[in-house]
Amino acid sequence: MKQKLLIATTNKGKLAEIHHFFDDLSVDILTLSDVAQDIAAPEETGDTIEANAMLKARYYAEKTGFLTLADDSGLFVDALDGWPGVKSARVGETSEVQCDTLLSELEGVSGDDRTAQFRVCLALYNPNELTFFTTFGETMGRIMEEVVESGVITAYGYNRLFFVEKDDRYVEATGKTYAEMSLQEKNSVSHRGKALIKMKYHIADITSPKHIILANGILFRGGKILINKRNDPHNPDFHGKWEFPGGAVDYGETIEENLVREVWEEAGYTVSIVAPLGKIYVNQREKGDEQLLHRYQLYIIPHLCTVESGDGVISDNEVLESRWVTVKELVEYDFIDSKERMVEITMLVEKKIKEYKL
Known part of the structure; x- marks a missing residue:
């Protein structure tokens, strides 16, 4: 639509x-x-x-x-002090009447003085x-004779x-x-x-549909993964559901810069990026109706990260609560993403943890 x-x-x-x-x-x-x-x-x-x-x-x-x-719109003729201006369409009901009236008003005005806008x-x-x-x-132009x-x-x-x-x-x-x-x-x-x-x-x-790049951080520490419960009361489809910390890439940022910044602001941790999971997820969303419709497409790029420091103080504007859970427990939570996607993400996380010997 x-x-x-x-x-x-x-x-x-x-x-x-x-x-x-x-x-x-x-x-x-x-x-x-x-x-x-x-x-x-x-x-x-x-x-x-x-x-x-x-x-x-x-x-x-x-x-x-x-x-x-x-x-x-209007035709503003300099020699006529801007006339007909805002009244241009009301000079006559037809083009013939409008043109004839204007020519009559400019009678005796030479070509160089017939400038108009x-x-x-x-x-x-x-x-x-x-x-x-x-x-x-x-x-800018001029009126023909x-x-x-x-x-x-x-x-x-x-x-x-x-x-x-x-x-x-x-x-x-x-x-x-x-x-x-x-x-x-x-x-x-x-x-x-x-x-x-x-x-x-x-x-x-x-x-036009907006294309938004989202970098998600899957934070791994002590054998567990950090998940956040979303605070988004004006979007009931997402409010109170679980997700990984992260956000939209700002203009001028790299994905890596964005990920480090967003995780710090949202979850209160500084992180090192281990590697992207190797899969980009695409979501299409719509808001509104045919009278005013907003469409956007999200490109979600999850990365496995390790925690370097931080006290884990969440941004309560974005997060209701945080939890550290095992990789196996991820599929037990009600995520914004589908159950099928969470199963796939779990498998990719396990693979990366083994690959990098975390």
């Missing part, structure tokens, strides 16, 4: 650009036409594109319960956590008037109006493309 993401717009041009950008994300994209109920559009009362984007994202998220992305704000609203994430994009009629690919809004000067970094995409750009070209240089790439990274971060 993938995370569902509602794109809160009925503008087919915007939808095409967003679909193209998000095609490789691990999400199921929904449009307003996919939502069962008929939702009336909200009144856009904000004084800025940011306010309107956030207003729309929250409105549709609260109506549907889905993680929702909305945007608001397209700006956009994307707002992502999470109705479960009541949080926003916003990104912005801006592209007449509407482009030939070579038009995307004709909505002011696309046929907004010209982007030639840029050696984007040779194929520039030196033409938005309307003459292919979808791929426009997404590479447009204001929306610049905001979408930042939003894409964020959505990937919160929805």
